[in-house]
Amino acid sequence: MTAVNTITPSAADERKIQSVKRMKEIMTAYYIDAKTAAENNKKVAWITSGGPVEPLIAMDVIPVYPENHGAMIGAAKMGIDLCERSEQMGYARDLCSYARADIACATVDGGPIGGLPRPDFLVCCNNICGTVLKWYEVQARYFNVPLFIFDTPFIHTEFSIEAQKYVRRQFEEFFVFLEEQCGRRFDGDRFEETARLSYEALHLWQDILDTTTKRPSPMTAFDAFTHLALIVTLRGTRTAVDYYTQLREEMLGRVARGVAMVPREEHRLLWDNLPIWYRMRWLSETFASHNASLVADTYTSAWSGMGDHFDDKDLVGALASSYANIYINISIDRMFESLKKKIQKYEIDGLVMHSNRSCKPYSFGQYDLQRRVMDELGVPALVIEADMVDERAFSEAQVDTRIEAFVETLRQKRVS
Amino acid sequence: MIAAGIDIGSITTKAVLLSEEGILGSHVRFTGYNAEQAGRTVLDELAAQLGLKRKDIRRIISTGYGRRSLDFADRALTEIICHGAGAFYQNSGIRCIIDIGGQDSKVILLDETGKVKDFVMNDKCAAGTGRFLEVMARALEVDLEAFPVLAVKATSPARISNLCTVFAESEVISLIAKGTPREEIVAGIHQAIAQRVVALARRIGVREPVTMTGGVARNSGLVSEIERELSLPIIENPLPQVNGALGAAVLGLRMG
Ligand code: SF4
Numbered sequence: 201m202t203a204v205n206t207i208t209p210s211a212a213d214e215r216k217i218q219s220v221k222r223m224k225e226i227m228t229a230y231y232i233d234a235k236t237a238a239e240n241n242k243k244v245a246w247i248t249s250g251g252p253v254e255p256l257i258a259m260d261v262i263p264v265y266p267e268n269h270g271a272m273i274g275a276a277k278m279g280i281d282l283c284e285r286s287e288q289m290g291y292a293r294d295l296c297s298y299a300r301a302d303i304a305c306a307t308v309d310g311g312p313i314g315g316l317p318r319p320d321f322l323v324c325c326n327n328i329c330g331t332v333l334k335w336y337e338v339q340a341r342y343f344n345v346p347l348f349i350f351d352t353p354f355i356h357t358e359f360s361i362e363a364q365k366y367v368r369r370q371f372e373e374f375f376v377f378l379e380e381q382c383g384r385r386f387d388g389d390r391f392e393e394t395a396r397l398s399y400e401a402l403h404l405w406q407d408i409l410d411t412t413t414k415r416p417s418p419m420t421a422f423d424a425f426t427h428l429a430l431i432v433t434l435r436g437t438r439t440a441v442d443y444y445t446q447l448r449e450e451m452l453g454r455v456a457r458g459v460a461m462v463p464r465e466e467h468r469l470l471w472d473n474l475p476i477w478y479r480m481r482w483l484s485e486t487f488a489s490h491n492a493s494l495v496a497d498t499y500t501s502a503w504s505g506m507g508d509h510f511d512d513k514d515l516v517g518a519l520a521s522s523y524a525n526i527y528i529n530i531s532i533d534r535m536f537e538s539l540k541k542k543i544q545k546y547e548i549d550g551l552v553m554h555s556n557r558s559c560k561p562y563s564f565g566q567y568d569l570q571r572r573v574m575d576e577l578g579v580p581a582l583v584i585e586a587d588m589v590d591e592r593a594f595s596e597a598q599v600d601t602r603i604e605a606f607v608e609t610l611r612q613k614r615v616s
Numbered sequence: 617m618i619a620a621g622i623d624i625g626s627i628t629t630k631a632v633l634l635s636e637e638g639i640l641g642s643h644v645r646f647t648g649y650n651a652e653q654a655g656r657t658v659l660d661e662l663a664a665q666l667g668l669k670r671k672d673i674r675r676i677i678s679t680g681y682g683r684r685s686l687d688f689a690d691r692a693l694t695e696i697i698c699h700g701a702g703a704f705y706q707n708s709g710i711r712c713i714i715d716i717g718g719q720d721s722k723v724i725l726l727d728e729t730g731k732v733k734d735f736v737m738n739d740k741c742a743a744g745t746g747r748f749l750e751v752m753a754r755a756l757e758v759d760l761e762a763f764p765v766l767a768v769k770a771t772s773p774a775r776i777s778n779l780c781t782v783f784a785e786s787e788v789i790s791l792i793a794k795g796t797p798r799e800e801i802v803a804g805i806h807q808a809i810a811q812r813v814v815a816l817a818r819r820i821g822v823r824e825p826v827t828m829t830g831g832v833a834r835n836s837g838l839v840s841e842i843e844r845e846l847s848l849p850i851i852e853n854p855l856p857q858v859n860g861a862l863g864a865a866v867l868g869l870r871m872g
Binding site for chain 1: 681693694695696697720731732733734735736737819820821
């Protein structure tokens with residue numbers, strides 16, 4: 201039988217991340233604020249997860265993220281219902297499940313929080329995919345509100361001077377759009393302050409993710425998936441900075457006390473692609489039962505990676521660079537370099553790739569990456585097929601066998 | 617010392633008893649709906665055939681989809697590691713195993729010492745698996761055993777373009793309706809499966825020599841189609857169907 205970890209209650213208690221409670225309070229307050237925005241004369245903008253949010257915050261607009269909402273729908277296991285509803289509306293099952301869930305949810309105010317607040321306008325940045333363009337167009341028509349498209353060119357080799365100029369211009373146009381929507385001048389000082397807070401949070405997030413370079417790792421990618429919520433929804437605010445300062449303290453404390461998230465950490469794994477939101481607990485327990493700890497992932501670090509472009513003297517230029525260079529807006533070669541760095545930094549024994557039916561830009565090229573990681577770095581890699589929100593694309597018995605077999609091969613490799 | 621390997625698959629359950637001297641015997645029965653029962657019975661029947669008692673068996677290793685349902689097993693291991701160990705035990709030269717099981721197919725690469733280097737499994741669907749063949753046999757109203765015999769008679773295999781089991785079945789039905797001879801359809805089915813399995817193998821890179829395991833490996837028509845698709849010979853595995861159970865027993869013996 202597989203090894204079962206005997207967990208004494210106190211050890212399990214110690215393993216719990218205390219800050220989670222605070223994070224839940226913050227997220228609840230955030231959604232209450234957003235849902236009562238109209239009563240408080242505040243504007244709400246829906247924005248993509250990789251969209252430049254700093255100008256919105258500077259103009260007192262509350263940003264709302266359909267993708268974060270999609271993750272909540274997935275985690276609440278409400279994905280199938282909403283996906284099916286969108287399919288009845290005529291959307292293809294091949295469409296990203298965040299898009300399907302959101303489009304359906306808007307018509308019924310369903311999901312775990314009874315739907316998102318009505319947007320005053322939409323901001324769509326295509327640095328993550330092309331799907332969001334059509335998705336936001338659909339929503340702009342449905343709510344009959346303006347849509348701003350923030351265009352970031354795909355980066356094949358390098359972020360050229362021309363591309364930089366172009367993205368900078370996008371910011372300028374975005375500022376003008378906001379002035380029109382809010383009926384007042386763009387607040388440059390507030391914007392700079394927001395941008396600095398944003399970078400501060402991104403840097404703190406990187407520090408937190410880096411605590412897992414220690415053995416044993418104080419947290420896993422599953423914790424990172426949960427704690428990512430604030431970097432997505434509240435970067436640019438003091439709240440996020442304060443929260444991540446607290447979380448970093450907690451993680452450093454765990455490192456000092458040697459508290460491991462996976463009690464007998466034998467195999468250190470790297471996760472690629474979005475989480476499988478409706479199976480977080482099962483996956484985390486399955487990996488832990490094999491003494492495998494997912495110490496890093498390419499998803500949550502897509503945000504921390506943005507921090508590398510910080511330039512206090514040219515904040516617009518820095519943000520242009522941060523938003524254009526995110527992980528899925530770059531070529532396979534650059535993705536490989538990024539994987540390689542992580543494999544070395546976190547001393548990774550194996551790579552687990554989630555081939556996500558929903559997310560084409562993330563999943564396309566995974567087999568090439570897998571092969572390169574195995575051939576050039578000698579690190580075994582596993583692909584599991586699933587979807588982040590649509591549970592119909594998940595087969596427990598198959599995923600279970602694959603994970604178990606993968607750990608068996610890691611173990612064999614270790615022995616030899 | 618005697619070790620038992622029990623492989624509980626989606627269609628059949630297999631058992632092998634092994635000692636340091638070699639294979640004592642093997643046995644296959646249908647899994648049915650009770651995996652636990654099937655595992656227990658297959659072992660008891662095999663032991664009885666060999667005149668052995670349960671206490672003569674020192675180690676029991678289970679594998680396959682139902683591997684965790686046997687509470688009397690010392691350990692449950694995945695089919696991947698067991699197929700690797702089984703094929704290597706039968707022929708230590710083998711570096712690549714193509715296994716077509718009841719509900720999935722997989723390709724396993726071994727290193728020089730018989731350890732699993734890498735593996736890949738098909739997407740979650742029955743395309744190109746034993747179940748797929750069964751569905752097709754039913755649609756054609758022929759016995760699966762007759763497939764190889766029919767396939768050799770084919771001169772221009774029918775094209776089965778859909779690999780989804782459900783779609784392929786209706787394709788086969790419309791081929792029948794059009795009066796396409798059975799042998800051409802059977803050969804076409806073999807081709808379709810071979811293409812799919814070889815594409816899977818190419819994902820991780822084929823290493824020579826290659827062998828095939830799983831009950832489907834007894835279908836010589838399909839095997840030669842895969843050889844053609846791979847442009848490589850397939851080294852025959854003498855006990856393809858019980859290979860996983862054999863590997864489990866090998867690993868049990870090794871545990872001591
Ligand atoms: S396709 Fe991928 S990047 Fe685009 S919205 Fe869906 S999950 Fe996000």
